Amino acid sequence: MKKGKRVNVAYWFILPAAIIVVIYFFLPVILTLGISFTNMSSVTGFSAWKFTGFENYLKIFQHPDAANIFASTMIYVALTLCIFNVGIGLLVSILAYHLPKRVGGFFKSLWLLPRITPTVVYVLMWTMLAADAPYGVINSIFKVPFGLSTSNLIPAHAMLFCVLVNGYIGASFGMIIFSSAIESISKDIMTSSLVDGAGFFNRARYIIIPQLRWPLLFVTTYQTLSLLTSFEYIMLLTDGNYKTNVWSLWAYHTALNNYYGNFRYGFGSALSAILVVVGIVFAVIYLKFFKFNDLVKEPLIDEM
Amino acid sequence: MQKKVLLYPLALGLALSPIFANGSSEAKQEGPRTVKISVWTREGDTNHWRADLAKEAAVDLNKQLAAEGKDITIDPEPYIDGGDWGGFKKKYALAADSGEAPMIVISGHEDIATWGPAGYIVPFGDSVNAVEKLAPQFSDIKDNLWHCVTWNNKIWGIPQDCEARPMFFNKTLLKQMGWTDAQVAALPQELADGSFTQEDLIATAEEAVKKGVVKQGYGYWHRPLKGGDFIQFYVTNGGHIYDAEENKLIIERDPLIKCYEFQKKCVDTGITPKSYIGTEWNIWHNAVANNQVLFFNGGTWMWADWAKNYAKGGEDALFKNIGYGYEPTGIKGVPGTTLSHPLAYLVSSPSACGSKDQDLAFRLIGLMETTERNTRHAVESGHLGVLKSQDTYKTYEDSKFLSSCAPLLQNNFFQPNHPMYGIWFDSFWTNLVSAEQGEKTPQQAADDCIKTMKADIGDQLIVR
Numbered sequence: 047m048k049k050g051k052r053v054n055v056a057y058w059f060i061l062p063a064a065i066i067v068v069i070y071f072f073l074p075v076i077l078t079l080g081i082s083f084t085n086m087s088s089v090t091g092f093s094a095w096k097f098t099g100f101e102n103y104l105k106i107f108q109h110p111d112a113a114n115i116f117a118s119t120m121i122y123v124a125l126t127l128c129i130f131n132v133g134i135g136l137l138v139s140i141l142a143y144h145l146p147k148r149v150g151g152f153f154k155s156l157w158l159l160p161r162i163t164p165t166v167v168y169v170l171m172w173t174m175l176a177a178d179a180p181y182g183v184i185n186s187i188f189k190v191p192f193g194l195s196t197s198n199l200i201p202a203h204a205m206l207f208c209v210l211v212n213g214y215i216g217a218s219f220g221m222i223i224f225s226s227a228i229e230s231i232s233k234d235i236m237t238s239s240l241v242d243g244a245g246f247f248n249r250a251r252y253i254i255i256p257q258l259r260w261p262l263l264f265v266t267t268y269q270t271l272s273l274l275t276s277f278e279y280i281m282l283l284t285d286g287n288y289k290t291n292v293w294s295l296w297a298y299h300t301a302l303n304n305y306y307g308n309f310r311y312g313f314g315s316a317l318s319a320i321l322v323v324v325g326i327v328f329a330v331i332y333l334k335f336f337k338f339n340d341l342v343k344e345p346l347i348d349e350m
Numbered sequence: 351m352q353k354k355v356l357l358y359p360l361a362l363g364l365a366l367s368p369i370f371a372n373g374s375s376e377a378k379q380e381g382p383r384t385v386k387i388s389v390w391t392r393e394g395d396t397n398h399w400r401a402d403l404a405k406e407a408a409v410d411l412n413k414q415l416a417a418e419g420k421d422i423t424i425d426p427e428p429y430i431d432g433g434d435w436g437g438f439k440k441k442y443a444l445a446a447d448s449g450e451a452p453m454i455v456i457s458g459h460e461d462i463a464t465w466g467p468a469g470y471i472v473p474f475g476d477s478v479n480a481v482e483k484l485a486p487q488f489s490d491i492k493d494n495l496w497h498c499v500t501w502n503n504k505i506w507g508i509p510q511d512c513e514a515r516p517m518f519f520n521k522t523l524l525k526q527m528g529w530t531d532a533q534v535a536a537l538p539q540e541l542a543d544g545s546f547t548q549e550d551l552i553a554t555a556e557e558a559v560k561k562g563v564v565k566q567g568y569g570y571w572h573r574p575l576k577g578g579d580f581i582q583f584y585v586t587n588g589g590h591i592y593d594a595e596e597n598k599l600i601i602e603r604d605p606l607i608k609c610y611e612f613q614k615k616c617v618d619t620g621i622t623p624k625s626y627i628g629t630e631w632n633i634w635h636n637a638v639a640n641n642q643v644l645f646f647n648g649g650t651w652m653w654a655d656w657a658k659n660y661a662k663g664g665e666d667a668l669f670k671n672i673g674y675g676y677e678p679t680g681i682k683g684v685p686g687t688t689l690s691h692p693l694a695y696l697v698s699s700p701s702a703c704g705s706k707d708q709d710l711a712f713r714l715i716g717l718m719e720t721t722e723r724n725t726r727h728a729v730e731s732g733h734l735g736v737l738k739s740q741d742t743y744k745t746y747e748d749s750k751f752l753s754s755c756a757p758l759l760q761n762n763f764f765q766p767n768h769p770m771y772g773i774w775f776d777s778f779w780t781n782l783v784s785a786e787q788g789e790k791t792p793q794q795a796a797d798d799c800i801k802t803m804k805a806d807i808g809d810q811l812i813v814r
Contacts, residue, residue: 088439089769091468092447110801111780173630178567178623181633195566201625201787284628285576287783299776305576306772307439307457308464 075322082316088309095312102316111291119292122208122280123273130213131269132262135220140250142221143228157221160214169282172211176200204288211279216272220265227261228254263336270332271325293321382421385707387714388452391693392431392438396654399727400456400510400693401428407717411710424710427452446470446702453703453711459498459694462506463767470702473504474712481505484709485716490737498764499694507694508715511724511733513650514688514758515579516674517541517551523644526563527554538675541686542761548586548612548680551645555621558644569621570645571638572613574629576779578765579647582689584609584778585763587680591774592766593812599766599774601803602814603796606778608680610785610792617786621645627783635660641671650755654732669750676758690762692736695719728752734759770807777802 082102086095106112138157142150160168176199179185185196200207231254239253255262277295284290286299301314332338389404391397404426415422429452431438439461445451451470465471475481478496482489491509499507521534540546555569573579581591589605592598616622621644623629638646639656657665676686695715700706718724721739728735729749734756740746747753765771777799785795803811 087769088443088464089467091470094467094469105805109805110798173628177630177633178626181630197567197623197625198629199625201628287627287780288787289789291780302440303436304772304776305436305779306460306464306775307436307443308769308772309440309443310773 075319078315078318078322081311082319084312086311086315087313088307098312102313103320105313106316106320111296114289115291115293115296118205118289119274119294121205122212122290122292123270125205125209126213126216126273127266127269129209131216131220131273132266134213134217135265136224136255136258136262138217138221139224139228140254142225143254144246154221154225157214157218161218165278166282168215169211169279172207172283173200176207200284201288204284204290207283208280208290211283212273212276215279216269219269223261223265224258227258231257259336260341263332263338263341266336267329267332270328274321274325274328293317293324297321382423384423384425385705385710386425386427387454387707387711388427388429388703389454389456390429390431390438390442390452391456392433392435394430394432396651396658396731397727398430399723399730401430403718403723403727404428404454404714407714407720407723410717411714414713422710424714426714443468443470446698449701449704451698451702453698453705453707454715455696455698456510456693457696459507459509459692460765460767460771462499462501462694462696463769463771465696466501466504466506467769469699471506471696472699472708473506474508474697475505476503478505481508484712485719487716487719487737490719490721490739492736492738494759495692495736498690498692498767501767507696508719509692509736510695510719511728511731512690512692512736512759513733514690514755514762515582515647515649515677516688516755516758517645517647517677517686518638518672518674519645520641520643520671521673522641522671523558523563524554527558527561534673537673541675541678544679544682544684544686546678546686547682548583548678551678552612552615552619552621555616555644556619559620564642564644566620567623567626568637568643569619570616571622571626571634571643572616572647574627574631574634578689578691578775579649580609580613580779580782581765581775582647582677582687583612583680585689586677586684586687587612588684590814591771592768594766596812597768598810598812599768599770599803599807600812600814601774601778601800603800605680606796606799607792610782610795612680613782613786614788614792617788622786625787627786639668639672647677649732650734650751651732653751654730665751674755676761685761688758688762690734690759690764692764768810770810773806774803774811777806 083097083099084095085098085101086092090096138154142154144150145153163171174181175183177185178198179190179196182196182199184199189196235253236249239249244252275294277292277298280286280290280292280295281298286292286295297314297317300310300317302309387404387408389401391400393400405428408424408426411424415424431441433441435458439457442451442455442457443465446465446468455471462471466473474484488508495509495512496505499505499509519537524534524537525531537546551570555564558564559566559569584605585591587605587608589602589609590600593600617624617626635652635656637643638648639660640662653665653668657668661667663670676688679686695718697708697711697715700708719737721737721743722745724737725735725740725743725746727733728740729745729752732751734752735741735746741756768774781790781795781799781802784790784798785792790798800813804813
């Protein structure tokens, strides 16, 4: 098939997915942008709102909490992503590969448990782990017997708990992707590395990780965007108190859920729009860092 | 020509068809019809009557309609939402915007200032007199409660229940500290007249910890999560929230600092646990209802919950061990006070609920609000009555807890009906947490609170 014709066929194949992307992803962004230029809220309803230009954006940039919330968001995303979603995800998948198949499978399935536990139950388990003695497990087992003073651990180490609670769930995503990618590495290469005398660390460093550039790009990008917009575990754990208010939770509380019920859709949409921009910036950085263009180069063999 | 002869009657028929159609529609409306009246609220368990009273009220209303010769049947649909208030309000707002709201919603009175201008709810009338004509029971509403359902010179709701938010104290623990029966019995009056202050509370709780009567951190427990209770300590330090004449919210720096200082001092003196906010509710209820905490502030509705679900020995044990009074003042000699947050019956507009039978909803509410029914809800849920007739109603009088709490309403206050109040409160709360946790000094927290309020509320805020 000629190259031009092949490209045309490719467009047809991509069309259904493109339609879905436009309807469910692109249009909501346009809608969010549109609403962000209005004063739409519970008070105006969906009919009596007015365009207010960049007022919401000005309010965000002048808001005394904006810088702190942005910093908390970056800390939360960076720690969860590096330690758990990529770091532990990669470590678990490499370790499991080197274990006997059944043991490795069992080890990996343990990491899936947090993901299949209902969110509220999962967070409740953490709150009961961290609660003050005599209710909390950690305080009762590790502090009371040694005469140490006890307290509710979540407020004292709020960001740590937010990272742990999210991380134990997020790690399994990377683990699945990386595990399947490691399995697909040519057995010849893996075996010859052993023949050449490579140990566990050298094989991981020089054989496995370089082969995982594509899944690493995918997991890093996907999980960054996911973490930027995820707030449900933080909401249940701290509700944004103790310096754990992240940008998406701020947007949610502003636009859709606050104690006395005046939802500011316009202001919340402006907050969300900024999150979209931040997400795009991160995605572009990752594409450059992982040399995306090299990854998607056409295989030379097809051109022969 | 023949064609024209045929066309004229056809055109005439088409032109008149809407008239005939309307006529038949009118005829349909006069025939038997069923009006579905959904009633939404949240919180089941001891509060289930809020919605469930609609069923028996509808039976009465159907009898009345039949006696009036109207061929209308009311079909009530009570619904109790199990989520939090924020989720419930979101659900209602989104339903109202899509024309699928329930005809009656029972929610906080402060929602009037948000849902009124949005067109979600309709006013009952322009004055109390006008509302009282809608149903005989409305004349029985306590006079001071009309204030909290009034917005923009109209009456937008019917108070459904009310409460006080007392400072509870453990009588048994006070006696273990050496207090006499007479001293314990005098405490409610001292809280009322302002002779027992917030400083006295801290000192007493500190002493209880030092004497080993309570554990470290168990001298005073406030509500563990976000809630209106905390503004009582702003108000009892001289703070104001609302200027009714200008219809603007107020924030005052000095009372705000004092309020935050009080919270911080409770932690610093070891009477409230460090890192306490966020404690699970069931842990909180279990501890306060079973003599582990000396002072704790909550709401009257919690009494019913403690008696039913937490206190070993039930309500008898509660009466033996626990006393209550106004929240202590921050300024010696200024009387203590308490916050009341009445829920109100609100009626959705035709565009919000797709029905034009609001008059039937008003009548149904009237029948849900009879002395017997409202008292049943009040007694079972630990809420204070909203009707004048309840003061002499035997079942209400027989409720030892409710009748003893009723005097607390002599010096209570309400939150304002202002659309930006929720935003005011969010800023107040966020910075209170920072101050109590020691992330900011009380002064820094107060300044940040004011800065945020200025940014969010703008010219609808008065800063003093």
